[in-house]
Amino acid sequence: MEPRSPEEARILASWSKNVSAWTDAVRHSAIESRKLVTDRAIVDAILDAAPRSVLDIGCGEGWLVRQLAARDIQATGVDAIPALVEQARKAGGGDFQVVSYEDLAAGRFNRRFDLAVCNFALLGKESVEDLFGAIPRLLNPGGCFIVQTLHPVSACGDAAYVDGWREGSWNGFSADFTDPAPWYFRTLGSWVDLFRRHGFELRRMHEPLHPLTRKPASVIFVACNVRPQQTALSGQAPETGE
Numbered sequence: 222m223e224p225r226s227p228e229e230a231r232i233l234a235s236w237s238k239n240v241s242a243w244t245d246a247v248r249h250s251a252i253e254s255r256k257l258v259t260d261r262a263i264v265d266a267i268l269d270a271a272p273r274s275v276l277d278i279g280c281g282e283g284w285l286v287r288q289l290a291a292r293d294i295q296a297t298g299v300d301a302i303p304a305l306v307e308q309a310r311k312a313g314g315g316d317f318q319v320v321s322y323e324d325l326a327a328g329r330f331n332r333r334f335d336l337a338v339c340n341f342a343l344l345g346k347e348s349v350e351d352l353f354g355a356i357p358r359l360l361n362p363g364g365c366f367i368v369q370t371l372h373p374v375s376a377c378g379d380a381a382y383v384d385g386w387r388e389g390s391w392n393g394f395s396a397d398f399t400d401p402a403p404w405y406f407r408t409l410g411s412w413v414d415l416f417r418r419h420g421f422e423l424r425r426m427h428e429p430l431h432p433l434t435r436k437p438a439s440v441i442f443v444a445c446n447v448r449p450q451q452t453a454l455s456g457q458a459p460e461t462g463e
């Protein structure tokens with residue numbers, strides 16, 4: 222399925238071009254905030270929910286799936302970029318498939334998990350909204366959805382604190398990165414609304430602190446699906462008996 226806007230298309234094009242640079246950066250712990258805070262924070266948030274199976278959406282080169290598999294969690298990673306999935310498969314330690322958010326939204330992936338996670342992988346507007354609509358169909362009853370993203374207050378910079386597309390940059394990354402993509406900024410309130418609109422109840426919101434700056438390095442939303450789930454065959458909500 223085609224991306225829904227030129228900005229969404231640029232996000233995918235950028236990741237296609239930066240596969241090697243990204244894989245090197247992650248595997249050599251070149252991103253300080255990940256090394257110091259956010260990697261551990263997302264693993265802990267997942268372990269807290271004690272899932273038996275996890276779908277890592279926008280898995281990149283697969284580090285999180287490997288971390289979970291090492292803890293006996295059945296983990297599957299999906300990503301739109303075939304070369305990233307290839308990198309993930311080469312490193313092993315999990316099941317990796319080329320599946321985009323657009324594919325998930327179109328119902329082209331029919332499996333269910335105890336937990337779905339997106340770690341710094343929700344970058345667009347429509348692709349993210351459509352993905353949120355698809356998550357309940359990917360979860361077992363009572364399943365959780367965990368998202369780690371840039372903290373809107375820290376990431377806002379000098380621009381107005383309002384939702385909208387922002388130009389991207391690879392500032393702080395190595396010179397190997399090229400073609401930064403735009404990304405869609407959401408305020409904290411807009412993230413909370415996004416979960417609510419799609420039938421999720423927010424159970425926790427973590428704000429892991431960077432140990433040196435003492436500013437939030439990210440925000441982690443832990444949400445659970447509370448709306449009756451649609452059945453795969455009928456598209457109808459099952460009877461709840463209430």
Ligand SMILES: C[S@@+](CC[C@H](N)C(=O)[O-])C[C@H]1O[C@@H](n2cnc3c(N)ncnc32)[C@H](O)[C@@H]1O
Pocket residue numbers: 232233236247278279280281282283284285299300301302305320321322323339340341342343344348
């Ligand atoms: C910042 S990387 C994060 C990768 C990984 N979650 C991690 O923690 O290292 C963003 C990832 O989102 C993926 N992505 C972006 N848009 C996507 C889409 N529409 N469908 C599937 N994957 C997408 C990219 O290919 C990339 O792997």
